[in-house]
Amino acid sequence: MKRIGMLLIALACLCSAFSWPVIVQAAPSVSTHAEAAALIDVRSGRVLYSRQGDKPMRVASLTKVMTAIVAIENGKLSSMVKVGKNAFRKEGSSIYLRLNEEMSLQHLLYGMMLRSGNDAATAIAEHVGGTLDGFVYMMNEKAKMIGMTHSSFKNPHGLDAEGHYSTANDMAMLTAYALRNPVFQEIVKTKVKKAPNPNERWDYNWLNKNKMLHIYEGADGVKTGYTKLAKRCLISSATRNGQQLAVVTLNDSDDWADHAKLLDYGFKNYPLETFIRKGDAVQGSDYVAGADFAYPALNEEKSRISSKIVLNAANSTSFRLGEAGRLQYLIDGKEIGHVVLLPKDSPRLKQKEGSAFSFTESSAGESSLFEKWLYHLHFLVRVLFLGRSN
Template identity: 80%
Template sequence: STGAQAAALIDVASGRLLYSSRGDKPMRIASLTKIMTAIVAIEHGRLSDRAKVSKNAFGKEGSSIYLRLNEEMNLKDLLYGLMLRSGNDAAITIAEHVGGSVEGFAFLMNEKAKVVGMTNSSFKNPSGLDEQGHYSTANDMAKLTAYALKNPVFQEIVKTKVKKVPNPNESWDYSWVNKNKMLSLYDGADGVKTGYTKLAKRCLVSSATRGGQQ
């Protein structure tokens, strides 16, 4: 049983939905949005590219990896900051670099949603901050995650518990601990993303592999 307002369970290999409770109900998804942000960036960007932190990204509200204005970081490291610490500053930096603008990136997100077969979802931003017309469903997020987990770069990032990244501003490295406590609490856990806003409440997409089944 689950106390969630909506839930879905999917087999990653086959994409078969095994369980769904109110799975097609459109809801706010908070930072679960970043699953889409990550897979779009991995597929459309070059991981070795260096992206620059704009005024728009610097000091973005909500969770942050505390990037400085005009700081440059390679796309792969930004993706770790996005998925482990849920950095909204990383989300905007990634979106502007890969999509040219937040709007341009949101277009790519919605195009990818169509490809994956997400029929009840609409993306307006890369961070998941509450915005009119930004929503998805449990079933759609299950489909998206099963798709994303087939990408080895995505899979590696979301199962990482701690990541150290060079910090150009200080003599010490950034050290990011994954906010996803399931990685330590649940046997076989290997991802994926937590989310929270006051309106969305607590959201979770979790993945585990046991007996060869994810």
């Protein structure tokens, strides 16, 4: 019973961090060369700028952001992956894996994200998903959970395919989600990575294709992309003064300059402001905040931000799991986010940041606990009955 109780608590914590707000307020204008673009604050999930943000478009190798986060969350980084015939000599960008070569999942992730190896993406997908189709299913289920309502994935690498598309807003939402994972964050900020090469006398030496890591102060990710149909696509991120922003551009002929411009725009106009710290007493209640709450707001918006306490019913599941309620934050009456209210002696106050707070619901709504449970159950069934390909 104790294990079941702990599992319920873990699931409750897991479910609180999947949805992201897409709220865009008036701000000084900025222009780009992109057909579609989005700028997002990673911590809050707030979209600070959007140009044709919901237009479905080809996203080329930006797809690999989804491939990476699904693999990180569902695979074992130290597991060895054998390169099969589907991955061997995969067309497009490559890290030149050999047939039947073995490499750790962790090193394959570096090869995929730094050098955009389509062969690495394919090998990862078959290893983690059992089959390519199985992994693509996992990608689309993850998209639903995050709230990517205008996206459809058909492969793990991003080569042009009918029905394979996303949007600038959706990819921004995905990037903000992925950057909260420390393994993903470490990979995409790496400028150079060496990996063992048992078939040669030299190691693999991968240089990150993302030039933003070298030309923009504070840059720390994330992925380049290009196909003849998608044109130049790019996701970049940067952190300054404790605030991390991410930019997505699709079909942008001057992407490096546009990303620097959009990041500057975000840091200047939307500085992150902390409204409450984890463990702080909540005025008007006997409870404390279960997490920090910080939000990027225009100067003119700050005076319009208010808070409201909403208590859980004593017979509710959340209350039985230790959550007394939540402290909502609102702009002009519309919720922009919230933190859970916890008793002062709650053991959850000792957990790492991120396990006790939630962003406000996206326009698509929050995935249900049952849907998330079903997703993970499906993956376990594939592993148990179909096995993993080598």
